[in-house]
Amino acid sequence: MEDLNIKIERLADLILDSENTVALTGAGMSTESGIADFRSPGTGLWEKVNPNEFASINSYVSNTGKNLKFMLEMGMQIFKSKPNKGHKALTKLQKLGKLKGVLTQNIDGLHKRAKTKGVIELHGTANEAICMRCQKIYPITDMINQVLKGNYSPSCKTCNGLLKPNAIFFGEPLHSKALMAAEDMISDCDLLLVLGSSLLVYPVAFYPRKVLQNGAKLAIINIQNTDMDNHAEVAIHEKIGDVLPEVVDIVRAKLSQ
Ligand SMILES: NC(=O)c1ccc[n+]([C@@H]2O[C@H](COP(=O)([O-])OP(=O)(O)OC[C@H]3O[C@@H](n4cnc5c(N)ncnc54)[C@H](O)[C@@H]3O)[C@@H](O)[C@H]2O)c1
């Protein structure tokens, strides 16, 4: 416990010393909002379904119905979820002037709903659908309504192309605009705070290495160990919601001293 308190204090001091802190968040950011991640032992989605059969662009096109059933389940979790203590702590940190922005792998939109600014959603969003032929964007509810009416090939009103959630599937490239904005954020930051990511999915897995090469610092809050823990100034293996609000409270207290 003493060890944890020291780490919490250390993280608060790193943020206070930084002029450009960026948070890099993964699915672990949202598990406390009730959205399952992919790789947590026991609860991760990849223990229930085969990643090759779901969420890849090829499997979506060849087996749209089966994929949509899986996605509707995840979509319902997202629909019912609310920003948690961790999301709110980041917004608070930003209001204190100590958080530049957030790079997230999450597609749930919870950072934006928590009113954090400067959020880059690298893997797109589950709150929209996109036409695979003409790229027209629709609210995800348009697509869900078609599926709930029994149409397991939901289609674009303009060109009749197949709709998919506007999230990046395996086998699809990331949007270059988001990628460029992320690279800028990474090269400008002096402290990267990794929250709830296994750091196994690229390009996000590169970012901690990049910031270290630039002479910036790295801090991690993730329940499981990551390959970058040994390179971090501090690595805390606890739940974000149990730790981050306390870190932000210390930052606020020290700023007002
Ligand atoms: N909420 C979402 O939008 C969501 C949900 C599932 C998957 N995904 C997608 O899955 C991919 C998975 O990569 P990833 O690295 O983001 O996730 P991941 O599943 O590979 O890793 C999540 C990590 O978070 C940790 N974790 C879980 N709950 C935590 C908590 N409360 N506090 C601290 N740590 C916690 C786990 O130990 C794990 O190491 C991403 O590309 C993302 O787009 C997104």
Ligand SMILES: [Zn+2]
């Ligand atoms: Zn279309």
